[in-house]
Amino acid sequence: MDSQVQRAVFSTRDPAEGIAVHDEVFAIRGVRRSPDGSFDMTLASTGIDFVAYERVRLKGSSCTGRTDGAGVLRVCHVTAGVLSATSAGDRFPRTGPFLFPQRTFTSWWDDLEATTVSLDPAAVEDHARRLLGNEGFRLEFTGTRPVSPAMTQYWRGTVSHFARDLLPDSRAMSSPLIRSEAARSLATVLLHTFPGSFLDRSGTATGQTRPAPAGVRRAVAFIEEHVAADVGPADIAAAARMSVRGLQAAFRRELDTTPMAYLRDARLDAVHRELLAADPTTGSTVEAVAARWGFGHRGRFAAAYRDRHGQAPATTLRS
Incomplete structure (x- = not known):
């Protein structure tokens, strides 16, 4: 795995352990949970450069807490359950993406599933x-x-x-x-x-x-x-x-x-030249060459290459 991509998955049913992770990852402090429910938390995070993408699942009892929004730009999108949050009289929308303010805010959540994108300010x-x-x-x-x-x-x-x-x-x-x-x-x-x-x-x-x-x-x-x-x-x-x-x-x-x-066109031309010079019998692949020149989405790359060079990249490699 590439050292520049950080991937982590955390899962627990221990409320104390989960609350500690809330504090570490999301800076949520003073968490209080209803005592009559279970607790089930899963957090998956992938980070590159100054960006992290997180998927969080919080099932069981409802919780409240205070979040310190300083030090990170985080956009949240609730996909299931309920999240209610307010800061200085501003109530966050319950649907669609919203940006956490860069100050302390209070929130309440219940059976929550959400995605967040975090960026270094x-x-x-x-x-x-x-x-x-x-x-x-x-x-x-x-x-x-x-x-x-x-x-x-x-x-x-x-x-x-x-x-x-x-x-x-x-x-x-x-x-x-x-x-x-x-x-x-x-x-x-x-x-x-x-x-x-x-x-x-x-x-x-x-x-x-x-x-x-x-x-x-x-x-x-x-x-x-x-x-x-x-x-x-x-x-x-x-x-x-x-x-x-x-x-x-x-x-x-x-x-x-x-x-x-x-x-992009200059890079497509570079891919074209490399594919023409490559030998598929030695293990050269379209995907490897495309990635080397910055093209990550195979379908979009293939369409762009075909528009510019009039044929599929695989055809060029085999020629």
């Missing part, structure tokens, strides 16, 4: 600074609910892809490119889903609206020199000496694409 703030091109930016979330139904669905779709398609795929997770891109993707969607200083700033951010083509040329040169490297939109924009937003607009205008789509 410092890493997300650094990602936001790079996206905005502002080293002094301070990240602060001002609400717990998504800003719109569309962003609710976007968040859920991103998490579903992360949990269903990427995390179980040990080959994909062995790729540093895939791990880093998955973590950045979740951070980006988080920043756009929940109200806060990032949306306030990005909505009024000013970038180059009519930059010189030299910026695009610098970006293209950087991409072509770093096809195999772990780079994201902020890295490309920095190389182009432009803002992320300005570079996006320039790529749309000059090349009718985006910087990350250009990078």
